[in-house]
Every structure is written in structure tokens, then in C-alpha cells.
Amino acid sequence: MKRLILLFLVLTTQVALADNRLEFSLHKIDSGIPGPTVLVVGGIQGDEPGGFHAASLLVTNYQITKGSVWVVPNLNFESIIRRSRGVNGDMNRKFARMKTTDPDYSEVERIKSLIRAPEVDFIFNMHDGSGFYRDKYIDPQHNARRWGQSIIIDQEELDTPKYANVGEFARQVTGQINQRLLDEEHRYHVKNTHTRRGNAEMEKTLTYYAINNGKAAVGIEASKNLPTHERVYYHLNALEFFMQQLGIEFKRSFQLEPLIVKQTIDNNIQIALHENRLLLDVAEARKRINYLPIKRGSQLEFTASNPLVAITSKGNGYHVNYGNRNLTFLHPQFFEYDNSLSTLDMQVDGNSANVDLGTIIEVTDRFSIEPLDGYRINVIGWTKDGVDNEVGYEIKRDHIARRFSVDTGGTLFRVEVYLEEKFCGMVLVKFTEQQEGQHASLQRQTSS
Numbered sequence: 297m298k299r300l301i302l303l304f305l306v307l308t309t310q311v312a313l314a315d316n317r318l319e320f321s322l323h324k325i326d327s328g329i330p331g332p333t334v335l336v337v338g339g340i341q342g343d344e345p346g347g348f349h350a351a352s353l354l355v356t357n358y359q360i361t362k363g364s365v366w367v368v369p370n371l372n373f374e375s376i377i378r379r380s381r382g383v384n385g386d387m388n389r390k391f392a393r394m395k396t397t398d399p400d401y402s403e404v405e406r407i408k409s410l411i412r413a414p415e416v417d418f419i420f421n422m423h424d425g426s427g428f429y430r431d432k433y434i435d436p437q438h439n440a441r442r443w444g445q446s447i448i449i450d451q452e453e454l455d456t457p458k459y460a461n462v463g464e465f466a467r468q469v470t471g472q473i474n475q476r477l478l479d480e481e482h483r484y485h486v487k488n489t490h491t492r493r494g495n496a497e498m499e500k501t502l503t504y505y506a507i508n509n510g511k512a513a514v515g516i517e518a519s520k521n522l523p524t525h526e527r528v529y530y531h532l533n534a535l536e537f538f539m540q541q542l543g544i545e546f547k548r549s550f551q552l553e554p555l556i557v558k559q560t561i562d563n564n565i566q567i568a569l570h571e572n573r574l575l576l577d578v579a580e581a582r583k584r585i586n587y588l589p590i591k592r593g594s595q596l597e598f599t600a601s602n603p604l605v606a607i608t609s610k611g612n613g614y615h616v617n618y619g620n621r622n623l624t625f626l627h628p629q630f631f632e633y634d635n636s637l638s639t640l641d642m643q644v645d646g647n648s649a650n651v652d653l654g655t656i657i658e659v660t661d662r663f664s665i666e667p668l669d670g671y672r673i674n675v676i677g678w679t680k681d682g683v684d685n686e687v688g689y690e691i692k693r694d695h696i697a698r699r700f701s702v703d704t705g706g707t708l709f710r711v712e713v714y715l716e717e718k719f720c721g722m723v724l725v726k727f728t729e730q731q732e733g734q735h736a737s738l739q740r741q742t743s744s
Contacts, residue, residue, distance in 0.1 A: 318373035320403060321603050322410065323355045324366050331363025332458075332542045333415045336535065337407065338368065338422040340388045340502060342375025345620050346518045346527025347422030349561050352604050352619075353532065353548075357560060362545035366416065369603050371407060372400075377606050379620045388421075389497065391505035411506050411513075417458050418513070418542060419506045420535060423448075424527055425517035429487050437521065444519025445484050447534065450491040450504050459512035463488065465541055466514060472537040478526060478554065482519070484534075514538075525558035532557070565618055566601040570594075570633065572654040573721040578616055580703045581624035587676075589712060589719040590628035634718035640711070641666035642723075643690075653713065653721030658728045662692045665711065671720065676700050676710040693727040 320339075338351025351369035358365070370376055372387045384399040391408070394401060411419055425443025433439040447470055452463035459465065463486065470484040477483060491498040498504055506513035516534045518527035532552055539546060550560045565579040570591045590596060596614060598607050604619040607626075614626040642649045643664045644657060651657050665673045667687045675686045677700025683689075693706075702708040707727045713720040 318606055320368050320371045320373055322368055325360045326364045327360045327362050329362045331544055332417045333364040334418045335366045335416045336420045337371055339370045339372050339376050341381045342372050343379055343381045344424035345524045346424040346531055350528045350531035351422055355603055357549045359547045376619055377617045388502055389500040391502050392500045412509050419511055421502050421515045422531055423515055423517045424520045426520055428519055429485050443517045445482055446487040446517045448515030449488050450507055454507050454512055456510050456512050462512050469534055469537045473533050476533055526554050529554045529557050564601055568599045570597050575654045578623045580705055582704055584625045586627045587629040588626050589631050591633050592630040631719040634715045634720050637720045640723055651723050656724040656726050658726045662690050664690045672714045674712045
């Protein structure tokens with residue numbers, strides 16, 4: 297007998313409110329086994345997606361088995377969402393001094409505090425840089441003024457209690473990265489900015505602040521000439537090799553190959569609204585999702601499967617952003633909420649299922665909803681003359697108007713539950729192709 301597949305949102309971010317200031321999030325991935333602690337920072341400049349997506353994948357797809365990894369994937373979150381280097385100026389030039397009136401002041405002070413935390417041993421600042429760094433001039437894209445494909449050090453030796461030989465560390469890592477190149481042009485080099493010799497610009501940066509506070513730190517740069525997923529590929533290689541050198545052990549949930557990295561970035565982008573009563577998979581969402589039941593008289597509460605997701609109000613609705621991408625626009629219809637119901641009894645491909653509201657259930661051929669006394673079901677996009685409570689009807693994919701799907705592929709459809717005029721919750725039905733040997737996959741809701 298075919299077993300049912302229920303898909304539950306794996307939460308990686310805390311409950312947030314739309315329109316609150318977009319503050320960065322901290323994710324501590326602790327193995328429970330003693331070892332070094334590193335801090336990985338992404339998104340200090342909002343137009344460098346390789347850096348912040350690599351940091352985000354550490355949060356969503358890595359398990360640390362020795363030591364600890366602290367991740368800030370979205371340091372300059374507003375600039376990430378607005379695809380700007382820095383909406384309030386370059387944040388990576390604000391670590392020497394800044395005015396208390398600067399809009400970035402609180403975020404810079406927060407990250408400074410994390411850098412100084414006694415647990416932290418090593419800091420990585422993730423960037424995408426122009427061109428391809430070479431120590432000698434070759435051409436306009438390959439010369440010493442470029443930053444791409446390099447490990448940035450402020451000086452060869454640090455005055456830090458741990459990992460002072462940062463130049464040696466960096467050269468070991470570049471040698472390892474260069475064994476995994478996609479193209480010879482992508483070769484990594486160590487770039488020493490010699491900051492202490494009077495490099496006025498580099499004196500203002502996060503890494504220089506770190507080493508002046510007794511912490512080893514480097515910048516990791518992938519080239520802006522490469523597509524985002526290849527930048528992420530190189531960033532993760534660099535981070536993994538550094539962690540191995542430092543004695544941090546880890547597992548990841550995907551193969552470190554460029555196309556698999558791209559699939560991992562692009563998939564599984566989900567948001568849960570209002571205490572998980574309503575779940576949306578927005579990885580391939582339509583540009584607009586209309587008449588979404590939103591709680592009347594309250595701010596929009598949401599939790600996301602990825603720390604790069606933000607929801608902001610715009611006019612009469614909400615933009616859903618993922619990193620530099622605008623995924624969809626939510627056009628709301630406001631309702632009172634009712635929490636008296638938590639599950640639906642369904643028939644799915646001939647099998648009975650008790651399905652939690654706020655989840656996704658996969659359907660190969662057909663489904664129906666069992667009657668519920670006092671409750672009304674609305675399958676968005678399915679209609680039948682004279683029917684206003686859509687229980688007991690066998691529904692197939694071609695019975696539902698495709699334009700009402702959540703996704704552009706026409707596979708995800710909303711099943712909404714109401715008690716009189718109050719909204720109770722929603723199940724997403726995902727139509728899939730029949731697969732041999734299909735087995736159950738159940739992921740319980742968790743938060744980091």
C-alpha cells in the first residue's frame with residue numbers, strides 16, 4: 297500500500313513581525329562536544345549574495361558534530377532585501393568610529409559585541425568581490441586591485457592569543473580550494489591588505505576590528521563574475537577547509553557540487569503565518585497570491601524556513617523577499633481567527649489521513665475532505681454549482697483551475713477551513729508524479 301507523505305515546515309528562524317526593523321539573526325550551531333567556536337558573518341554588504349547564501353546554508357543544511365559555529369547570515373538585512381551595497385552607506389566601513397545617530401549604529405554595536413564574546417575564537421566575513429585577484433597586473437579583470445577569489449588577511453601574523461599564524465592558515469586553505477576548481481581562472485590567492493601599515497579604508501572594517509580585539513579573522517571573497525551558486529560553492533569549500541584546519545567537525549545534507557548547491561538555495565522556501573495556522577511554500581510562487589486569510593487587527597506574524605526571508609508591507613499587501621529576490625506579493629483578506637480545530641480528516645489516493653493544519657500533504661491522483669460538523673471547507677480554485685461546503689467530493693488536479701495554484705507549476709493548492717465567518721487554518725495539497733517505492737517522510741516542527 298502506498299504510504300502518505302506529510303511535509304512539515306522545519307523552522308530556522310524565530311517568530312517575526314512584518315514591518316519591524318529588519319534586524320540580523322544569530323544562529324548558534326553547537327555540537328555539545330568541546331572545540332573551537334567560529335563566527336561566520338554574511339550580508340554585511342547587501343549586494344553580495346554568494347556570501348549571505350553560503351552563511352544561510354550553514355544554518356539550514358549543516359550539523360556541527362564537534363565545536364560550535366555561530367552564524368549571522370543577514371547582518372545588513374535591509375540592504376540585502378533592497379539589493380543595495382548599503383542603504384545607509386557601506387557598513388563594512390563603520391567599525392572604527394560611527395555616530396550614534398547612524399541608522400546602522402545598533403546593528404554594528406550588536407555584531408561588535410558578538411565578535412568580542414569570549415567563546416568566539418575565529419571570525420569569517422563573507423564577501424563577493426570584483427574580478428579575480430592576482431598579485432601582478434594581467435588585465436583589467438585580473439590584477440592586484442581586484443578582490444574576487446581570494447582570502448583576505450590584514451597582516452601575516454596577528455597579536456592574538458589563538459590562531460596568530462593567519463597567513464599560513466589562509467595559504468593552506470587556498471591550496472585546498474584550488475584542488476576543487478571549476479575552471480583554472482577561478483584559482484584562489486591570499487590577499488594581504490597590510491592594514492596596520494596605514495591602509496585607511498581597511499582600518500574601518502569588521503575583520504580589523506576583530507583582530508584589534510584579540511580575535512583571528514579573515515575575509516573570504518568569491519568573484520562577482522561568477523553566478524551566485526558557483527560563488528556559494530567556493531565560499532562553502534573555503535569555510536569547510538578552514539573548519540577542518542581548526543578542528544571543527546560537521547555534516548551537511550547535500551553534495552557540494554555547483555548544480556546541487558543551486559537546487560538547495562532555490563528550494564524549500566516556506567513561511568508559516570499566525571502561529572503556523574497557514575503555511576505557504578513560496579520557492580516557485582506566483583507573482584501574486586490573492587485573498588490570503590490574514591488575521592484581522594494584528595500585525596502579520598510569520599516564521600520562515602530560511603533566515604534570509606523577510607515580509608514587508610506595501611500598499612494593501614505584503615512583499616515576500618528571499619535574499620535579493622522578491623518572491624511574491626500577498627494580497628490579504630482579513631478574518632477573525634478561530635483555533636478550535638487543529639487537524640483535518642482526509643482521503644488521499646484511497647488512504648485515510650489525519651492532517652495537521654499548517655502543513656503540506658502530497659497527493660498523486662485525488663483527495664477529499666471528510667465532513668466536519670459546523671466547519672466549512674473551501675478548496676481554492678474548485679467549484680461546483682450550489683455547493684458552498686466542499687467536503688466529501690473527490691478532487692483531482694484537473695478539477696481545480698490552475699490559475700489558483702500557489703506555485704507557477706500548478707501543483708500547490710489551498711484547502712481552507714472556516715467556522716462560520718472565522719478562519720481556522722489551511723492545508724496545502726501538493727500534486728506529485730507517481731514514484732515507485734515512495735515512502736513516508738515526516739519532519740516535525742523544530743526551531744533553532
